[in-house]
Amino acid sequence: MIDTTKIILAGEGGQGIQTIAKVITEVAAEQGLDVSYIPVFGVEQRGTPSVAFIILSHEKIYYPRFDSADYAIILQKRAVASVLAYINKKTKVVFDSSTVSVRDLPDEAIHSFGIPATQIATEKFTPKAFNLIVAGKLSRVLNLDEDQVWQKIEKLLGKKFKTPEIKEKSRQAYLSGRKYIFELKDFSRPTFQPATGKIIIKNAEKTAQILPERCKGCGICIVKCPVGALKFSDTLGVFATPVPEIDLEKCIACGNCFRFCPDGAIAVEKNKKLK
Amino acid sequence: MLSTIPKSWNVKLKPHLFCPGCGHGITFKQLGFAIDGLGIQKEITMGVDIGCSLLAWNFLDVPTIQTHHGRTTPLLVGYKLVKPKRIVISYMGDGAAWGIGLQNIIHAAYRNNPVTVIVINNENFAMTGGQSSYTTLPGTITPTSPVGKSPELGAGFKGPELIRNVAHKDAYIARTTVTNPIHLLSTLKKAILAQKENNNFALVEVLSICPTNWKTGAKASLDMAFEMEKTYPIGEVK
Ligand SMILES: Cc1ncc(C[n+]2csc(CCOP(=O)(O)OP(=O)(O)O)c2C)c(N)n1
Ligand code: SF4
Ligand code: SF4
Ligand code: SF4
Numbered sequence: 001m002i003d004t005t006k007i008i009l010a011g012e013g014g015q016g017i018q019t020i021a022k023v024i025t026e027v028a029a030e031q032g033l034d035v036s037y038i039p040v041f042g043v044e045q046r047g048t049p050s051v052a053f054i055i056l057s058h059e060k061i062y063y064p065r066f067d068s069a070d071y072a073i074i075l076q077k078r079a080v081a082s083v084l085a086y087i088n089k090k091t092k093v094v095f096d097s098s099t100v101s102v103r104d105l106p107d108e109a110i111h112s113f114g115i116p117a118t119q120i121a122t123e124k125f126t127p128k129a130f131n132l133i134v135a136g137k138l139s140r141v142l143n144l145d146e147d148q149v150w151q152k153i154e155k156l157l158g159k160k161f162k163t164p165e166i167k168e169k170s171r172q173a174y175l176s177g178r179k180y181i182f183e184l185k186d187f188s189r190p191t192f193q194p195a196t197g198k199i200i201i202k203n204a205e206k207t208a209q210i211l212p213e214r215c216k217g218c219g220i221c222i223v224k225c226p227v228g229a230l231k232f233s234d235t236l237g238v239f240a241t242p243v244p245e246i247d248l249e250k251c252i253a254c255g256n257c258f259r260f261c262p263d264g265a266i267a268v269e270k271n272k273k274l275k
Numbered sequence: 276m277l278s279t280i281p282k283s284w285n286v287k288l289k290p291h292l293f294c295p296g297c298g299h300g301i302t303f304k305q306l307g308f309a310i311d312g313l314g315i316q317k318e319i320t321m322g323v324d325i326g327c328s329l330l331a332w333n334f335l336d337v338p339t340i341q342t343h344h345g346r347t348t349p350l351l352v353g354y355k356l357v358k359p360k361r362i363v364i365s366y367m368g369d370g371a372a373w374g375i376g377l378q379n380i381i382h383a384a385y386r387n388n389p390v391t392v393i394v395i396n397n398e399n400f401a402m403t404g405g406q407s408s409y410t411t412l413p414g415t416i417t418p419t420s421p422v423g424k425s426p427e428l429g430a431g432f433k434g435p436e437l438i439r440n441v442a443h444k445d446a447y448i449a450r451t452t453v454t455n456p457i458h459l460l461s462t463l464k465k466a467i468l469a470q471k472e473n474n475n476f477a478l479v480e481v482l483s484i485c486p487t488n489w490k491t492g493a494k495a496s497l498d499m500a501f502e503m504e505k506t507y508p509i510g511e512v513k
Contacts, residue, residue, distance in 0.1 A: 209277050214289055218296030218486065219493035238290050259456040262300025263290055264280030 004057040005142065006066045010083045011075035013041055013050045016131030020073075021052035023135050023152045027144045028056045036064035049082040056142065073138060075117070075131075077104045094137070096130075097185075098192030099240075114187040115180055118240060121173055122192070126166065127240060129173035136177020150174060195235050201246060206253050208246045208268045215265035217241025221257035230257060237265070281307025283316045285336040292330040296493055298483030298500075299327060299395060301453040303334055305460040306364075306393070309467060310335070312460075315362055318471075320354065322347040324367035324376070326402045327485075328395060331366060345376020352388045362391070362471050369396040369410045369480075373434040380438060384478065387443030389470045392478040393463070394434065397485040398503065405488025410434075412506060417488075435480050435512040445475045448512045452482040454500045458509065482507055 007024075011017040018039050025037040036055045042048035055061050069086040074095040087093060087108050095105065097114025105112055115137055121130035132153065139149040153174060154161075161167035195212035202208075215237035221244055222230045229252075233245035244257075244266065251268055258267040280286065284307050293299045310316050319337040323329050325344035332341050342350045351363040372380055372394040383390060399417055400406045407417040407424050409432035414423040435448050442448060447469035451462040459481065466477035482503045484496040491499060 207277055209279055211279060214279075216290065216295035220296050220301075220497070223493040223497060239295065241295070258279065259304070260301060261279070262293065262295075262297055262304065264284065264300075264304065267277055267279040269277045 003059055004055065004061075005071065006069050007052075007054040007056070007071045007073070007138075008069040008083050008086050009052040009054070009073045009075070010079035011050055012079060013048050015050065015075055016128075017041075017050040017052055017075065019156060020131050020135045020138065021054055022156055023149060024138060024142065024144065025054055025056070027139070027149050027152050028142070030148065031144065033057060034059065034061045036061050038064055049076075049079045051079065051082055071138075071141070072109075073134065074100060074105070075134065076100070080104055080106070094134075095187075096134070097187045097190065099190050101190050102187040112187070113182040114185065115177075115182065116191050117177070119192040120176060120180075122236075122240060124176070125169045125173040128160075129170050132170055132174040133177035133180070136174040137180050138177075140178045146175075146178060192236075192240065195237070195243070199235070199243075201248055202271075203248045205271055206248055206251060206268055207271055208248060208251070209266070210243060210246065211265045212237045212243045214238060214263045215241075215243045215261075216263055217243065218262065219244075220260050220262065221266050224256045224260045225251075226254060226256065227252055280304070281311050283307045283310045283319075283335050283337065285333055288333045291334055293327065294485075294487040296484065296486040296496060297327070298397060298453040298481070298485065299331065301456065302393070302395060302459065302481050302483065303331065305456050306463055307335065308460055309463040310337075313464065313467060313471075315467070315471065318360065318362045320351070320358075320361045320363050322351045322354075322363065322365045324365075324371040326368035326371055326400070327397075328367050328371070329402075345371045345374070345379060347371070348376065348379045348383050348388075348390060348392055351390050352383055355389055359389075362467060363389075364467070365390050365392045367392070367394060368401065369394055369398070369432075369434070370400045370408055372480075373409055373432050377434075380434075380478070381441055384438045384442035384446055384448075384476050387446055387476045389474045390476060391466045391470045392476075393466070394478065394480045395483045396434075396480050396503075396507065397483040397488075399485060399488050401485050401488050405485070410507075412503070431506040433507065435478060438478060439512050442478075443476060445473065447475060447477040449478075450480045450482065450507060450509055450512060452500060452504060452509055453484060454482070454497055455509070480507070482509075 025035045034057045038053040041050040093109040093112040096117045098116040098119035117133040199210040229247045229250035230244045232242040235243045237243045321339040324347045348365045407420040413426040466479045469475040469477040
């Protein structure tokens with residue numbers, strides 16, 4: 001590691017940006033480095049950028065602000081704007097290639113590396129473990145001790161690991177991040193796009209329509225279906241959460257799913273009789 | 276053709292900005308159907324407050340105004356004076372209605388100003404992170420009541436019941452819930468008609484769900500909304 005490393009982490013509220021930042025800075029501090037960490041986020045729950053400014057140094061840090069980052073970690077397309085000013089031609093830019101395209105990055109980002117964190121987390125572990133994959137990779141790049149980092153994650157997130165199973169999956173996700181080797185690839189298209197278009201299912205009596213691009217995976221339709229005709233499928237919706245699928249044989253076309261869906265993503269109708 | 280949404284929704288701007296499973300979305304579904312059903316989309320002007328309700332500034336395909344916290348109702352009262360043919364809907368959270376903007380609602384109800392007020396009662400200050408509010412039930416854990424809200428802070432603020440005492444005799448005041456979309460729809464229709472047909476003040480409190488701040492899944496959210504009905508009874512508030 002060079003003497004001083006300046007890192008900027010950028011994403012959106014709810015992505016666990018500040019958790020990654022805490023893990024990295026606390027472990028670095030325990031390893032005897034001088035650290036500074038400034039979190040920047042809004043009070044709002046959704047949709048606002050969450051950014052962390054970090055400095056790790058073998059020397060004394062006198063001022064926590066910086067103008068250019070050595071590393072910029074970008075985990076959400078909409079957060080790019082808030083870090084533009086800190087990226088120059090020397091900055092190593094790491095981005096979630098499952099949801100961000102290189103085209104979303106500024107021209108200065110000539111050293112850019114994609115890691116499909118959302119995709120790996122969803123397909124292999126749990127969607128929530130996405131930030132642990134990033135934490136794994138970043139801690140490796142920064143030469144932070146593998147066990148020490150995991151212990152810190154356990155300490156900070158312990159409560160969220162409700163079962164030993166979730167904990168183990170999270171640990172595996174973290175380790176897979178550590179082992180991940182950046183590939184040279186064409187990152188112009190995000191690999192993990194929610195399904196688009198309409199899913200239309202028909203039988204003799206009923207027609208159902210489900211719109212993955214609107215479904216947020218809340219599960220209300222499933223809870224409100226009186227006959228258990230709905231369950232989550234493998235198709236992904238707009239937030240990369242599963243979309244319900246329908247068993248038309250069971251469905252009684254009561255309309256509950258349609259009435260309750262807060263996002264207008266599902267409807268079932270009896271077919272009109274043709275005369 | 277089978278449609279998943281009301282005609283009055285601004286379809287180009289969907290998915291909307293509310294969280295997954297949010298009661299605002301369920302309310303707008305039925306509000307949309309109420310507007311479609313009465314055929315009045317062209318006559319509506321919406322006003323949205325501060326709080327999560329502001330996320331609805333582009334929800335419906337109707338002219339929409341957004342203003343200061345708690346001030347949506349007086350803004351629309353003024354607007355209606357200038358444009359009496361418009362049907363105005365003042366949409367806000369419980370914090371806006373029963374806290375910072377309470378005086379505005381009291382006077383609009385007292386004067387019987389022809390506006391339809393919709394109050395989304397999600398039992399907290401949702402936009403700012405789910406802090407405990409007047410409507411939060413005793414014992415509830417929130418960021419500002421980490422050991423559960425103290426019963427000494429009240430059993431739950433009943434806004435519609437308070438307004439009833441000063442409201443004009445012809446005002447329409449009711450409570451409904453997102454757990455019963457059919458009741459929700461008919462109540463919203465009545466509240467719009469009170470303004471449209473009889474030029475009366477109308478207020479509907481909607482018991483809503485906030486999975487993000489309650490930290491609940493679909494079933495637990497709906498269960499909690501049923502629980503709310505014990506404190507906040509559904510129906511017309513007489
Ligand atoms: C005059 C003023 N005071 C305080 C705030 C901060 N503020 C923003 S949203 C909010 C809470 C709104 O709660 P509520 O009206 O219940 O709506 P919800 O977000 O729960 O839907 C507050 C206090 C503000 N924006 N303006
Ligand atoms: S229409 Fe009724 S029975 Fe059919 S899937 Fe929807 S909720 Fe279930
Ligand atoms: S209620 Fe709507 S948004 Fe929620 S899971 Fe069902 S289809 Fe998706
Ligand atoms: S914070 Fe709560 S009320 Fe606000 S949009 Fe999210 S779920 Fe809805």
